[in-house]
Amino acid sequence: MILDELNKVFCRVFHAKDLVISLHSDASSLEGWDSLTHVALVSETEKHFKITFSFNEMMQFRNVGDLVNAIEKHLQQ
Amino acid sequence: MHFLSVPFLCFLPVAGLLSCFLPFKQRWKLLLIVSLLFIGLWNPGAMLVLLLSSLFTFYTGLLIEQNRKFRAGVYLLSVTIQVLSLFLLKYVESGSTGLHFLFHEAGFRLDLILYAAGFSFYTLQHIGYITEIYYLRSEPEKNPLDFLLFSSFFAKFSSGPLEQAPQLIAQFRKPSTDLTLIYEGIQRVVLGIFKKMVLADRLSPAVAHVFEAGQGQGSAITVAGACLFTVQLYFDFSAYSDMAIGSAKIFGIRLTENFDRPFLSTSVSEFWRRWHISLISWFSNYIYYPLVFRLRRYKGASVLAGILVTFLLSGLWHGLGFTFFIWSLLHICFLCFESLTKNIRLNASRRFPTFIYKPFSTLITFLLICFSNLFFRAPDITVAKQLFLQLQGPLFLSKGFMEGFLSILAGGGYQEVLFNFYLTLMFTGGFLIFEKHLSKPLLPGRGLFLRTFFLVTLIFVCGIFKQAEYFIYQQF
Amino acid sequence: MNRRILLFIALLLLLLLGLEKLYDYFLLKNVNLKSSFVASQPVNADVLFLGPCEPLWMMSPALFQKYAGLKGFNLSTVHANFAENESMLHLYLEHNKAPQYLFLYVTTESVDGAFNVFNSYSFSQFISDPFIKKMIETQDPDYYRWVYWPFMKHAYYNSFITFNMLQGVKHELTGRKIPYYPDGYVPPHGITWDMRYEHFVKEFPKGRHFEWNLGEVKSLQALLDLAKAYGIKVVLYESPMLNEIKPFILNRDEIKQKIAKFAMQNKVPYWVFDTMQISNTRSCFFSVLNTNDKGSAIFNKTFADYFLREERRDSLVH
Numbered sequence: 001m002i003l004d005e006l007n008k009v010f011c012r013v014f015h016a017k018d019l020v021i022s023l024h025s026d027a028s029s030l031e032g033w034d035s036l037t038h039v040a041l042v043s044e045t046e047k048h049f050k051i052t053f054s055f056n057e058m059m060q061f062r063n064v065g066d067l068v069n070a071i072e073k074h075l076q077q
Numbered sequence: 078m079h080f081l082s083v084p085f086l087c088f089l090p091v092a093g094l095l096s097c098f099l100p101f102k103q104r105w106k107l108l109l110i111v112s113l114l115f116i117g118l119w120n121p122g123a124m125l126v127l128l129l130s131s132l133f134t135f136y137t138g139l140l141i142e143q144n145r146k147f148r149a150g151v152y153l154l155s156v157t158i159q160v161l162s163l164f165l166l167k168y169v170e171s172g173s174t175g176l177h178f179l180f181h182e183a184g185f186r187l188d189l190i191l192y193a194a195g196f197s198f199y200t201l202q203h204i205g206y207i208t209e210i211y212y213l214r215s216e217p218e219k220n221p222l223d224f225l226l227f228s229s230f231f232a233k234f235s236s237g238p239l240e241q242a243p244q245l246i247a248q249f250r251k252p253s254t255d256l257t258l259i260y261e262g263i264q265r266v267v268l269g270i271f272k273k274m275v276l277a278d279r280l281s282p283a284v285a286h287v288f289e290a291g292q293g294q295g296s297a298i299t300v301a302g303a304c305l306f307t308v309q310l311y312f313d314f315s316a317y318s319d320m321a322i323g324s325a326k327i328f329g330i331r332l333t334e335n336f337d338r339p340f341l342s343t344s345v346s347e348f349w350r351r352w353h354i355s356l357i358s359w360f361s362n363y364i365y366y367p368l369v370f371r372l373r374r375y376k377g378a379s380v381l382a383g384i385l386v387t388f389l390l391s392g393l394w395h396g397l398g399f400t401f402f403i404w405s406l407l408h409i410c411f412l413c414f415e416s417l418t419k420n421i422r423l424n425a426s427r428r429f430p431t432f433i434y435k436p437f438s439t440l441i442t443f444l445l446i447c448f449s450n451l452f453f454r455a456p457d458i459t460v461a462k463q464l465f466l467q468l469q470g471p472l473f474l475s476k477g478f479m480e481g482f483l484s485i486l487a488g489g490g491y492q493e494v495l496f497n498f499y500l501t502l503m504f505t506g507g508f509l510i511f512e513k514h515l516s517k518p519l520l521p522g523r524g525l526f527l528r529t530f531f532l533v534t535l536i537f538v539c540g541i542f543k544q545a546e547y548f549i550y551q552q553f
Numbered sequence: 554m555n556r557r558i559l560l561f562i563a564l565l566l567l568l569l570l571g572l573e574k575l576y577d578y579f580l581l582k583n584v585n586l587k588s589s590f591v592a593s594q595p596v597n598a599d600v601l602f603l604g605p606c607e608p609l610w611m612m613s614p615a616l617f618q619k620y621a622g623l624k625g626f627n628l629s630t631v632h633a634n635f636a637e638n639e640s641m642l643h644l645y646l647e648h649n650k651a652p653q654y655l656f657l658y659v660t661t662e663s664v665d666g667a668f669n670v671f672n673s674y675s676f677s678q679f680i681s682d683p684f685i686k687k688m689i690e691t692q693d694p695d696y697y698r699w700v701y702w703p704f705m706k707h708a709y710y711n712s713f714i715t716f717n718m719l720q721g722v723k724h725e726l727t728g729r730k731i732p733y734y735p736d737g738y739v740p741p742h743g744i745t746w747d748m749r750y751e752h753f754v755k756e757f758p759k760g761r762h763f764e765w766n767l768g769e770v771k772s773l774q775a776l777l778d779l780a781k782a783y784g785i786k787v788v789l790y791e792s793p794m795l796n797e798i799k800p801f802i803l804n805r806d807e808i809k810q811k812i813a814k815f816a817m818q819n820k821v822p823y824w825v826f827d828t829m830q831i832s833n834t835r836s837c838f839f840s841v842l843n844t845n846d847k848g849s850a851i852f853n854k855t856f857a858d859y860f861l862r863e864e865r866r867d868s869l870v871h
Binding site: 015031032034035036039040042043055056058059 | 365
């Protein structure tokens with residue numbers, strides 16, 4: 001499942017082994033999600049799923065759900 | 078026309094009334110006429126520049142969409158022209174006599190053209206507009222009048238907030254029919270007038286004393302001056318934003334909020350999410366994030382590079398003076414430090430109780446901002462250096478210190494000046510404490526009536542009328 | 554909605570009109586406000602001292618009475634130009650017996666136009682007086698535009714006027730009838746060197762040419778005419794100034810001559826005290842034109858003695 005895999009990425013980036021994310025998780029619900037974390041998330045997600053996001057896509061990520069949808073779209077291509 | 082002038086304060090209700098008689102879908106025509114009149118009566122040269130700039134940007138947008146082959150070239154050329162003209166404006170403002178002479182010989186009144194009011198604000202919006210089209214995030218407007226209204230909309234013309242064309246134009250075509258917006262708009266305009274006349278302008282003499290009085294002041298005065306200026310700047314600029322947002326609401330248009338109680342920030346990065354929000358969003362969307370994204374493989378270094386470039390450009394946008402450069406360098410240092418120590422600070426916030434950590438962080442953040450504003454406000458580098466050296470003096474608390482301290486800030490110690498200073502401090506402190514309640518929009522009723530009555534009475538009894546002091550951000 | 558807004562505006566207008574009356578009343582009760590004091594309390598002095606800060610902080614009517622035997626009042630006000638001096642004199646004469654003498658301070662700065670102003674806020678409670686209204690119309694047209702709007706005559710300069718009004722409330726409640734400085738003289742106690750010399754020299758390192766401003770001269774003429782209409786003997790004078798500043802007043806002699814000529818045309822004496830010993834030392838001054846307690850004590854004696862000498866001479870001649 002994409003969300004489970006993405007959870008591993010989040011745990012790595014946030015340095016929190018027990019972190020559990022949902023599709024609605026965003027910057028306001030996850031402490032420490034700022035621009036530095038966002039860049040690291042995008043970069044680690046791309047590495048983990050072996051995809052490359054466009055700038056426009058990155059700008060549209062508002063929550064984990066958006067990220068999951070974008071990953072799905074790339075994996076289907 | 079300035080917001081705080083009799084013509085504008087008469088013009089606004091008359092235009093608002095006229096708009097009530099028009100069908101909602103026709104109101105944009107009135108808004109366009111009213112906006113062009115607002116600018117034209119203020120500065121005909123500014124209107125000419127605005128028309129040219131708007132037409133240029135409008136047709137560039139169409140060209141970028143229609144011409145796939147050369148779209149990058151058109152986009153880059155358009156951005157270059159806009160950025161160069163911004164740079165020229167700042168260069169001319171900084172007093173370059175050489176440039177004046179060159180244009181004067183060619184028969185050009187450079188100052189009339191480039192001192193065009195609102196130029197730096199709407200130019201940024203134009204750059205944002207064509208960038209959105211280039212990145213295929215939005216489509217160009219097809220109606221030049223719609224775009225002209227977006228550029229010239231009187232409420233946001235001279236000092237923002239910076240808006241996105243599609244969202245605003247959609248509102249022009251279909252303004253809100255919610256009548257409570259009119260009440261909200263009026264409340265907001267009154268609040269803006271109060272903040273400007275009763276708070277910002279009353280702080281101005283004390284700030285001027287510190288920054289213009291010359292040598293021989295102690296560190297306490299300098300610190301107080303920096304704090305008072307920071308608060309004055311906030312009241313001045315947020316007052317303008319209140320009047321802009323309030324004026325727009327009267328016509329059923331919602332503009333972006335520009336401030337979110339910035340003095341509650343617990344970090345400098347949080348401060349920049351609460352201060353001049355629309356400008357920082359612009360820099361984030363078009364400078365910071367594109368740069369950070371492209372350098373993302375360098376992880377933390379990409380963020381530091383993003384901060385460096387964004388704030389250097391922000392400093393340049395504010396002015397070409399060395400003081401603005403130091404101001405932006407300071408913020409770069411603060412933000413880089415925060416970025417590098419993020420985890421340490423996060424751990425500290427978890428270790429210490431909130432009632433200790435949060436006020437401490439808020440105080441430190443406020444002092445850092447005040448320190449940077451010493452350079453923002455100083456008229457030149459000599460004064461900035463002198464103020465910086467004064468900070469290093471002893472924070473003397475000798476006998477008579479308070480009288481000496483206050484009398485300098487109050488302008489020499491005359492009784493009425495001291496009285497005014499204490500009153501100003503009381504208003505300032507009171508407002509900052511109750512800001513959330515005073516800014517909350519109220520529905521028509523006794524509460525709204527009493528609050529508005531109270532604010533208007535204070536404006537007449539304590540507001541500064543004599544100073545023809547323009548809003549500080551209009552100089553940018 | 555329109556009814557609510559109209560009700561709000563009506564109530565606001567009522568409040569502003571009420572506040573205007575309140576301010577008018579209490580400003581007149583403020584005895585520390587010189588304009589209100591001379592218009593409401595009998596002073597009836599034999600001599601008046603008039604001018605801006607220099608005579609305000611220098612000329613002691615108590616000392617003048619001690620040496621010359623005439624009761625005086627210092628009608629000077631801070632930073633006042635001749636138009637304000639004339640307005641103060643008008644208010645005084647409307648409510649008091651005309652004095653025998655008027656000592657009016659005139660120096661290079663007085664006729665320049667760039668140094669002293671008409672402080673309209675001192676007269677907001679007298680707008681209904683046609684003389685004051687006319688004066689405000691010519692001296693402060695920006696302010697004059699507002700005076701007919703409810704409360705605006707006080708609101709415009711409220712940073713001065715609100716304080717004065719509140720002080721008037723205090724005086725009314727406490728029944729105070731005597732000002733803090735009963736004879737109008739404000740002694741310069743505790744004022745140390747004010748750095749005005751240093752600021753002036755920094756701004757004009759090569760000195761400054763002072764202007765013979767025709768507007769100020771016209772106001773001076775009007776002031777003399779008013780005094781003469783009441784049979785007051787006017788004396789123009791210049792108190793001692795610090796010799797250090799004189800080289801920076803580039804056309805001092807020229808202006809002095811013009812003032813002297815003006816005085817002659819108006820048949821009034823012009824006394825210039827520029828050779829006194831005290832002018833050589835800062836120890837008698839706190840500013841380039843202002844003597845401290847020590848310097849003022851010396852000058853008041855010199856001035857009174859000079860007056861007595863001149864008066865004796867005149868009475869012998871006549």
